[in-house]
Amino acid sequence: MSQRATSPETAGRVLVTGGTGFIGRHVLVPLLDAGYEVHLITRNEPVVPAEVTVHRADLLVPGAGERVVESVRPSHLLHMAWFVAPGQVWNSFENLRWVEASLELLRGFARVDGRRVVLAGTCSEYDPRDEPCRERGTPTEPDTVYGASKDALRRMAELVAREAGFSLAWARIFLAFGPHEHPARLVAFVTRNLLLGQPAPCSHGRQVRDFLHTPEIAGALVTLLGSGVTGVVNVASGRTVTIGHIVRHIGNRLERSELIRFGEVIPPAHEPPVLTADVERLRGEVGWRPSRTLEEGLDATIAWWKAQLTVRSPG
C-alpha cells in the first residue's frame, strides 16, 4: 500500500475537475505527494494513479456535479475543467455552459461546508493595455466570450466564498505549453511540423508573452491550493519573451529553422501585442517559482513530441 494516500491525517480531501486535461493531468501526482485524498470528476476513461478515486460524470449535465460533491464531501476543490477547443474557445457559447456548471459546483461545495477552492482563470480576463498585468490594479475588460465568462465567474465566486465562508483563490493562468498539446497551438504546431519536415507558417512573432510549461503550472496550482492565499493570483513564469524567441528555439534545437515562415499568418484581432504578468503574489505570498527554465521546458516538450512521432511512424 502506498504511503502517500490514505493516512487519517491527510492534507484534506480534494475534488479535482479537469484532471485529465492539458494542464490538469499534471496535478494528480503532486496532490498525492502533498498528502491529499484525491477525487477526480471526469467524463473520460482516465489513466490515473491507483490512489485517485475516479467519479465518472459529465459536469455539463445539470445536477451531475452537485451529486458528486454531495457524495465526496470534499474539503478542497480544484476546478480546472472548461471548454478549450482551439480557435472556437474564444467566442463559443459553450463557455456559458461551463459558467453554469461551475456555479453548480460552487453551490454544492458551499452546502457540504468545503473549506478551500482554487479555480482556473485566464490572462484573457485582463485588459492587456496595462502591462505587466497586476492582480490588483489592471482592469478586467475581456473582449471575448471566453474571457468574459471566466471574469464573470470569478466575480460571482468571490462573493459566494465570502458568504459561504470558504477560502478561494483564482489562478489567472498565462500561456501554457507542454505534452499533449493540441496540434493547432503554437509550440505543438511548430514542433510537430518541423519534426515532420513540413513548413511552419507563423505570425510576425513579435508578440511579447509569458509562457510556462504545463507541469510547472500544475505545481503552482497545487502550491496555491495548500497556501492560505485568497483572491486573484497570476500564474506565470515572470519572464517575458517574444513568440519569435520560442519558435526560433524550437527551430535551433531541431536544426530545421529554414522551415519556419514568419509573417505568413495574420494574428487574430483579439491578440494583444504584449501580455505579461506581474508575479509578485505568486512568488512572495504563495512562495512558488518555476523549477525549470523556459528552454528546459521547451526541450522536454520537443523530446515528448519526438517520442510520439517515432512511435507512430511506420518505420
Place this chain on the structure above:
Amino acid sequence: MSQRATSPETAGRVLVTGGTGFIGRHVLVPLLDAGYEVHLITRNEPVVPAEVTVHRADLLVPGAGERVVESVRPSHLLHMAWFVAPGQVWNSFENLRWVEASLELLRGFARVDGRRVVLAGTCSEYDPRDEPCRERGTPTEPDTVYGASKDALRRMAELVAREAGFSLAWARIFLAFGPHEHPARLVAFVTRNLLLGQPAPCSHGRQVRDFLHTPEIAGALVTLLGSGVTGVVNVASGRTVTIGHIVRHIGNRLERSELIRFGEVIPPAHEPPVLTADVERLRGEVGWRPSRTLEEGLDATIAWWKAQLTVRSPG
C-alpha cells in the same frame, strides 16, 4: 376580437419572463398596445389579458426555458424574472441559479436568431460612491451576491449579443414601489402599518434615493425594448429624494405621521447613504420620462393598499 394583437404586421413576437412579478405585471398591456405578439413564461397561474399566450414552465428547471424559446421563436426577449425574496435576495445562492437560467435563455435566443433583448439589471451593480451613477463611467463593484450575479450576467450577455448579432439593452433599474409590493419593503411597510394603525419603525431616513412607480418602470422597459438603444441604461426618475421624504408623504396623506418612528431601525451595512441615477441616456437616447410625479405614484399606491385592506377587513 381585439384590434391590438394578431395583425400580421406586429412590432415583433416578444417573450416575457417575470411578467407576473412586482414590475413585470405592468408590461403586458403596454406591450400589446405597442403592437407586439406577447408570449409569457411563468410557473404561476397568471391572470393576464386574453391576447397573451401563456407558457407554463419553471425557468430554474434546466432545459425548460430553452424549450419555450425554441417553440416560440421570439424576435424580442424581455427577461425580468429573478429571485427577489426581501432580505434574502442580497446574498442567497438562488441568484446563481438565476444566472444559470438566464444564460440558458440567451443561448436559446441566439439559436433562434432573435433580434432584440432587454434584461433587467439593478442599481446594486454600481459602486455607489460615485454619484450620480452613470452608465459609462461609474465602476460596477457590487458587494452582494445579488449585485455580483446581475453584473456578471450583464458582462457575459453583452459578449453573447455581439457574437450572436442581436441588439441588447441592460436596464439598470433603481428603486421601485407600487401595488403588490412585499410588505417588508419600505413603501408597502409604512403604508400598511399606518393604515392598520400600527407604528412604523424606520431607519434615520436620510438616505438619498431615486424611486419610481412600478407602472412607470414597466413603461420605460417597453419603450427601451422598442428603441434601438444598446448597452446599459439607467431606469430611474432622475429626481432624488430622501427616504424620510417618502415616509413623511405617506404619513401626511394618511394623517398618521405620529406612528412613524425614525431611527428605530439600523440600515443594513451594504446600503449606501446616496444612490442616485444619471438619466441622460433614458431621456435623451431612449426618449422616455415619467408621466407622473413621485407623489402621484405614492398616492396611487396608498389608494391601492386602502382598497386591499378594506376588502380584506372583516368589517
